[in-house]
Amino acid sequence: MVEKILLFFGNTTVNFLKNSIAKLKSKLSKLKNITRKLQQYYYGILQRTFHYAFEKPNTLQDYIKKGSIYVSKQFLLKLLLSFCIVLFLTIQYVYPFLRGKLWSAEIVVNTNDFYEFTGKAKVFQKDGNLLYLGKLEKGKAQGQGEVYQNGDMIYKGELSDNQYCGTGILYQQGKKVYEGEFLNNQYHGTGILYNKNENIRFSGIFENGYQKEGISYFENGKIQYKGSYENGYYTGEGTLYASGSDNVVLYQGTFSQNAYEGKGRLYQKGQLLYDGNFSRGLYYGEGVLYDSEKGKILYQGSFLNGAYHGTGKIYDSNTNRLLYDGNFTEGKKSGLGTLYDQNGSKIYTGNFYNDNIDYKQFIKSNLEEIRQAFGRETQLIMLENSIVTIYNSLDISFTFDFSQYDEPPVLKSIQFFGKQNIEGIQNGMTFYDAKQKLEQYKQKEYSFEMIQQQQIYNTVCDEQINIDYVIECNVEDNIIKLYGQKQNGTVCYYEIERGTP
Helix, strand or coil, X not given: CHHHHHHHHHHHXXXXXXHHHHHHHHHHHHHHHXXXXXXXXXXXXXXXXXXXXXXXXXXXXXXXXXXXXXXXXXXXXHHHHHHHHHHHHHHHHHHHHHECCCECEEEECXXXXXXXXXXXXXXXXXXXXXXXXXXXXXXXXXXXXXXXXXXXXXXXXXXXXXXXXXXXXXXXXXXXXXXXXXXCCEEEEEEEEECCCCCEEXXXXXXXXXXXXXXXXXXXXXXXXXXXXXCCEEEEEEEEECCCCCCCEEEEEEEECCEEEEEEEEEECCEEEEEEEEECCEEEEEXXXXXXXXXXXXXXXXXXXXXXXXXXXXXXXXXXXXXXXXXXXXXXXXXXXXEECCCCCEEEEEEEECCEECHHHHCCXXXXXXXXXXXXXXXXXXXXXXXXXXXXXXXXXXXXXXXXXXXXXXXXXXXECCCCCECCECCCCEHHHHHHHCCCCCEEEECCCCHHHHHHHHHHHCCCCXXXXXXXXXXXXXXXXXXXXXXXXXXXXXXXXXXXX
C-alpha cells in the first residue's frame, strides 16, 4: 500500500516538472524570437541610417520634395547627427569650459557650484542681491573684482582669498572712502583717504590699516599735518598747520599720540612763540618763550607742565633787558632770585614767595640789612621819630625807628603802593573785599586825618589825597593796616608793621 502511494506521488511530481520545463522552454523560445526580431529591426534601422548617411542616393525615395526643391534625406540626417553631436559636446564640454571665460557665470554663494567654480562669476546672495562680480578660484575671490552690499558697490580692485589685497577703491554710500593699496582687508602701502565730500583727507603711506607717514588735510583742502604717524596718531617728526590758513605753521617738532612731545617749536599766527621741550603737549624742561608779535624773548629757563618751574630768566619784551633771574615754582617767582628794573639795574636779591618779594622776612631787619638786599633808596624822609626810605622802582617804602647806642635804625613797617599781593590784599580793592579776605583775624577801624601816612603816600605816588580811614588787623605776629579814603571806599596803600613782642 505504501509503495503504491509513493509511486503515485513520484509520477505526479515527475509529470509536473516535465510540464513546467516544457512551458519554460516555450517561453524562452518566444523570447529568443522577440530578441531576434528586435535585433533585426535595429539592424535594419542602422542599415537604413548607414545607407542615408554614407551611400549615394539612388532613387527619389532617398529625397524629400519641398516645392520644386529636392533635399537629400542623407544630407538632413547628417545635419541632424552633426547638430546632436555638437549639442552634446557643447553641453558636456564646451559650455563648462567657456563658462566663466567668455562670460560671467551666475552663482549663488555657499553652494557646491560656488565652492567648485573657477573663472569669471556673478555671485549672488540667496535673496538675489549681487554680492561679488569678478574672478573666482574654487569659491574664493581672486584678482580684479567688485564687492557689493545691499546692491551698492563697496569695493573695486584686487582681491586674494576673499580679502582686499593689492590696489583698489573702497566706497561708502556710493562715495569714495579710500583709494590705494590693501593687504588682508587693511590699508597697507600708498593710499588716499577721502572725507564725506570726496575731498582728500589724507595722502601717504599706510601700515596695517593706520597712517604711517603722509599729509592730512582740513575740510577746506588746506594742509593740516605733514609727518609721521603711529596707530593713526601723530607720532614722531611732523609739522602741524593752523586751520583756515595757507600753510601757516602752528607746531614743528616731535609728537606722541597727537600731543607735542620732545623737542619742538610752537608758533602763533606764524611767529615763533616757544622753542624747547614738550611733554603731553605742555612746555616741559628747558625752553624759550617769545613775544610772538615782537619776536623778543619773554622767558628762558625750565618749565613744568606749561609753567615756569626751576631756574629761569624773565626779559622785557620791549627792551630785551633782564627783569628777573632766579627760581620759580608753578609759574611764580619762588626761592632765591634777583630782580632788575627797566634800566637793567639790580633792585633786589633775595628770597621770593608766591611771585612777590618775601617782604615778611625783613620785618625784623635794620636799615643796613635792607640796603644790602635792596640797594640805596631812591628817597629818604626824616620824620620826628623815624626815617622813611623810598624805593620808587618797587613802589614800596620802609619806615625805621631810631635806635639807641648808635645802632642802625630798626625796621618798624613796610608800605606797599604798587601791585603787590600780601595775604590776598591789593591796592585798589574795596574795603569791603579786604575785610572779607581778613575776616578770620580780629579787625579795628579808625577814621581821622593821618598826616604822616598822607605825607608818605603823596611823596611815593606823587598824588595829593586826604587819607582819613584805616583798617587794622593782627595777622600772626604782625599788624596789617589798610589806608584810604572812607568816602570812595577803596584801599590806597597798605603796610605791614612789626608786632609788639
